[in-house]
Amino acid sequence: MITPTSSIPMFDHDELIQSHPVATLLIDKGGVVLFVNAAAEQLCNVSRSAMVGRVVYDVIGMDRSYRQRMNDPETSALFAHRAEITIGGRNSIFVDMQMVPYGQSGHRILALLPSQSEAELLGGAIGRSGRAAGAAASMLAHEIKNPLAGIKGAAQLLARNADANGERFTTLICAEVDRITTLIDQMEHFSRGQPIHCTPINLYPPIHQAMETVRARQLAGISFGEDFDPSLPLVHGNHDAMVQILLNLVTNACEVLAGRDDATVRIATAYRHGLSIDKGDGRGRIALPIEVSVSDNGPGVPADIRGDLFDPFVTTKREGRGLGLALVAKLARDMGGTVQHMRDGDWTRFRVHLPAARGSAAKGQQQ
Incomplete structure (x- = not known):
């Protein structure tokens, strides 16, 4: 009996991981980096030789809770959506972070996939311009609301001596001023970056x-x-x-x-x-x-x-x-x-x- 041979080629797994487009790191149970692929080097803008042998959160800045969990040998799996990390010592980006166990020695694979929002793909330029636009909107709102208050006050004074027909129009003026003021107040909520006090x-x-x-x-x-x-x-x-x-x-x-x-x-x-x-x-x-x-x-x-x-x-x-x-x-x-x-x-x-x-x-x- 002839044993059929497989036509599926053998793969070099190291080469496969190295060429994988997702930033991938292998860390030990203490969080020390053992291996990084080319995508991880590109994401972090740090060479492989400068990353291997170091604790992962000394290379990639991250929230304290993530550091604790990666340093805990009992934590083998982790997933976080839109986690904020710091790379290159200064650049902050959002990533989907996933850590899964690998092998029997407590090693773990850490994958970092940049969150695909438009602002992040453009290097934060939209975020900066958005904050600038928000500040301009707040200033513009302030400048508009001041004369609106004066218009409403004048309409209320005119209403005191107006006949029924004139009162109808002053009432309309006041209502429209209130409507525009409400619209401006709502727009201001979106231009304020600071959180509300709870x-x-x-x-x-x-x-x-x-x-x-x-x-x-x-x-x-x-x-x-x-x-x-x-x-x-x-x-x-x-x-x-x-x-x-x-x-x-x-x-x-x-x-x-x-x-x-x-x-x-x-x-x-x-x-x-x-x-x-x-x-x-x-x-x-x-x-x-x-x-x-x-x-x-x-x-x-x-x-x-x-x-x-x-x-x-x-x-x-x-x-x-x-x-x-x-x-x-x-x-x-x-x-x-x-x-x-x-x-x-x-x-x-x-x-x-x-x-x-x-x-x-x-x-x-x-x-």
């Missing part, structure tokens, strides 16, 4: 403030329902940001329900055990047990924009600006949380998930 807060005062504001508009035909968990712990958040988030979500819900006979908006809170997220910043998974949801029984979001719903300037409204939900997402993110959209039967739900304040008991801190 402290332990009781979630219910901002909820009640937002609902009082909405009810004061006397929206006809809309009923509001509440389903609150009174025993939630304190939230790591910002009162004003929470008011803004809820105002935007509830206002959107009311607008899509206009004209419906059974229009209903529900506001609910809940404690979700086990809910967490890994933001890829080296802190591991962060618990987000606090949930605030706003639901409506309207027609829902069109399927073609659901994936871009929280991007600026995406809107279904004829005269909408597409900033409301983008602002909601930004504020939730600034507080360390997330916001999600889902269609649940006949209901459209927006769920904001937030971290509990440090030191708060699991339940029972809010009234």
Whole structure:
């Protein structure tokens, strides 16, 4: 019997790894670099001879938690999305980082794949120009809002002595000034790079403030329902940001329900055990047990924009600006949380998930 021979060629594994386009390093159980391929040399802009024999985080600057885990022989696997590392002693980039065990000696393979955002592909130029544009937008907003305040004040003075027809136009002027000011305020939120100040807060005062504001508009035909968990712990958040988030979500819900006979908006809170997220910043998974949801029984979001719903300037409204939900997402993110959209039967739900304040008991801190 003739044994068939394979036509598959034998590969030189060292050569294969060396030519692999993903930056790859072999490190021992103490984090010492044993091998690097050409892609790793190119990414780090450091020669192989200058990297081999050194501890990996002396070559590649990274968050303290990553250093600890790579120095721990018990940690054989690691994955981080958009982790920030420093290469060449000064250049900061974001990478998807993956470490897996190799062999029986505690060695590990570390792969670094640059995150493929446009800003990073352009070497950070977009990020720098974006920050410059943000600063210019803030300055421009300040210069616009000052004369707007004067215009509104003048219109209010004219209204005191105006007849009914004149009062109609001064009211229109004031309304348009308020509309433009609101638009500028929303745009300013996107131009501010610094995070908002967060402290332990009781979630219910901002909820009640937002609902009082909405009810004061006397929206006809809309009923509001509440389903609150009174025993939630304190939230790591910002009162004003929470008011803004809820105002935007509830206002959107009311607008899509206009004209419906059974229009209903529900506001609910809940404690979700086990809910967490890994933001890829080296802190591991962060618990987000606090949930605030706003639901409506309207027609829902069109399927073609659901994936871009929280991007600026995406809107279904004829005269909408597409900033409301983008602002909601930004504020939730600034507080360390997330916001999600889902269609649940006949209901459209927006769920904001937030971290509990440090030191708060699991339940029972809010009234």
